[in-house]
Amino acid sequence: MAEFVVGKTGDTSPLLESMPSKPTLSQADFARRVVGVMSEAVLILNVDLSIVTANDSSYSLLGYSREELLGSSFSKLFPEASAWVLATLGRTVVHGDEVKCKVGDGQMVPMSISASLLPDEDGGQSVVVVLRDLTSVHRLAAQLAVAKNELGQRAGELALEVSRRKRVEEELRDAKSGVERRLEETRSQLLRTERLATLGTLAGGVGHELNNVVMIQHLCIEEAKDLVEEGILDQGYLRQLEAVEGHLTNHARRLLNLARPGPDYAEPLDLRTTICDTLEILHGSGRTKYVSVQTELPDEPLMVRVNRARIEQILINLVGNAADAVADIQDREKQVRVLASLEPGGDRVHCEVGDTGSGISAPDLERVFDPFFTTKPPGRGTGLGLPVVKQIVESYGGELSVFSAVGMGTVFSFHLPAATEAPA
Ligand SMILES: Nc1ncnc2c1ncn2[C@@H]1O[C@H](COP(=O)(O)OP(=O)(O)OP(=O)(O)O)[C@@H](O)[C@H]1O
Numbered sequence: 001m002a003e004f005v006v007g008k009t010g011d012t013s014p015l016l017e018s019m020p021s022k023p024t025l026s027q028a029d030f031a032r033r034v035v036g037v038m039s040e041a042v043l044i045l046n047v048d049l050s051i052v053t054a055n056d057s058s059y060s061l062l063g064y065s066r067e068e069l070l071g072s073s074f075s076k077l078f079p080e081a082s083a084w085v086l087a088t089l090g091r092t093v094v095h096g097d098e099v100k101c102k103v104g105d106g107q108m109v110p111m112s113i114s115a116s117l118l119p120d121e122d123g124g125q126s127v128v129v130v131l132r133d134l135t136s137v138h139r140l141a142a143q144l145a146v147a148k149n150e151l152g153q154r155a156g157e158l159a160l161e162v163s164r165r166k167r168v169e170e171e172l173r174d175a176k177s178g179v180e181r182r183l184e185e186t187r188s189q190l191l192r193t194e195r196l197a198t199l200g201t202l203a204g205g206v207g208h209e210l211n212n213v214v215m216i217q218h219l220c221i222e223e224a225k226d227l228v229e230e231g232i233l234d235q236g237y238l239r240q241l242e243a244v245e246g247h248l249t250n251h252a253r254r255l256l257n258l259a260r261p262g263p264d265y266a267e268p269l270d271l272r273t274t275i276c277d278t279l280e281i282l283h284g285s286g287r288t289k290y291v292s293v294q295t296e297l298p299d300e301p302l303m304v305r306v307n308r309a310r311i312e313q314i315l316i317n318l319v320g321n322a323a324d325a326v327a328d329i330q331d332r333e334k335q336v337r338v339l340a341s342l343e344p345g346g347d348r349v350h351c352e353v354g355d356t357g358s359g360i361s362a363p364d365l366e367r368v369f370d371p372f373f374t375t376k377p378p379g380r381g382t383g384l385g386l387p388v389v390k391q392i393v394e395s396y397g398g399e400l401s402v403f404s405a406v407g408m409g410t411v412f413s414f415h416l417p418a419a420t421e422a423p424a
């Protein structure tokens with residue numbers, strides 16, 4: 001770093017000594033020069049605050065000529081600044097307060113002011129005042145304030161955007177979990193459908209085999225008729241064999257029907273007749289032997305266009321379940337009730353099977369339509385009755401619903417589309 005030597009000779013380095021000598025400055029001259037190149041206005045005042053000296057920057061900064069400035073009263077030209085000077089002169093050096101100065105062109109300019117009381121060469125005292133234009137500082141501060149304000153606004157907008165994104169993310173998460181739930185439901189529904197389809201195929205196979213057996217039995221019955229004619233076999237046995245054949249044929253037909261998808265062959269039929277026929281089959285099979293089964297049916301035909309075997313299937317399953325439910329009841333009548341009626345409007349037929357049985361607990365109620373859900377001992381229930389009933393009812397555009405109260409009983413109900421034709 002360059003080092004200035006002021007007002008001293010003789011103790012310079014050998015290198016400097018070898019250089020051509022320059023005139024040296026007195027300390028006062030050097031200080032004057034320094035003050036001369038400062039960008040601030042530096043004024044030297046008498047203690048009565050008349051201006052004695054000013055550096056070059058004073059004229060440009062304060063807008064007065066040398067003649068206007070030197071000898072003038074600082075108090076008159078800059079009253080606010082001089083009041084500040086008078087108030088602070090007791091102290092040695094005071095820096096940096098802000099005052100307003102009216103400059104040569106009449107403008108009020110903000111300036112930072114520092115003042116100091118210094119002894120002068122004559123043993124008296126002078127006042128040194130340094131003024132610095134703060135206009136650009138103010139402009140920068142104003143720009144900073146605007147930038148800060150903008151930054152604040154941007155920060156607010158950013159916070160809004162962040163919260164909006166969070167909300168969208170949450171909505172997306174909800175939608176995703178909804179889709180996943182529906183996917184899971186669809187998947188389990190597919191599984192159920194697939195199981196039922198497998199079961200249908202299985203039932204079809206069994207029905208087919210049963211049909212083959214029935215055909216063999218039919219041939220045997222034909223031969224047995226000869227034996228009856230010859231008096232070797234009793235007519236009664238033959239009738240029993242024929243009844244069994246009819247029974248097996250029906251079952252084989254039902255099993256084959258089960259294998260067919262959807263409500264295949266539909267015919268107009270009177271639901272009252274189908275109900276009565278089915279109850280007879282059930283009674284004949286011993287399933288409702290110890291149960292009182294009542295019907296509530298209208299006097300007029302109750303026409304529906306459906307597949308007879310499928311409706312029989314619905315009734316056999318529901319009445320069979322109802323009979324099982326009342327089997328162990330001791331404290332009340334073991335009752336099963338089947339009722340059917342045309343709904344007001346005449347578009348739909350309502351049918352329900354109710355019982356006074358055990359009822360179904362709430363957790364079981366949620367699962368009764370699940371394939372293979374059963375509370376019956378092995379060999380007595382497969383848990384497929386209700387899923388099959390549900391599927392058949394739904395294939396006719398209906399809905400199977402259940403109402404149950406533990407210790408009181410259960411009601412299953414469904415609708416079928418009403419038909420206008422007469423039975424075939
Ligand atoms: N009327 C009813 N009263 C009480 N419980 C019932 C009734 N109907 C059905 N359930 C309950 O629902 C379960 C499922 O019935 P579903 O008909 O599907 O199968 P299952 O009767 O057990 O067997 P399957 O009908 O295949 O022989 C039954 O095991 C039983 O617990």
Ligand SMILES: [Mg+2]
Nearest residue numbers: 317321385386
């Ligand atoms: Mg059942």
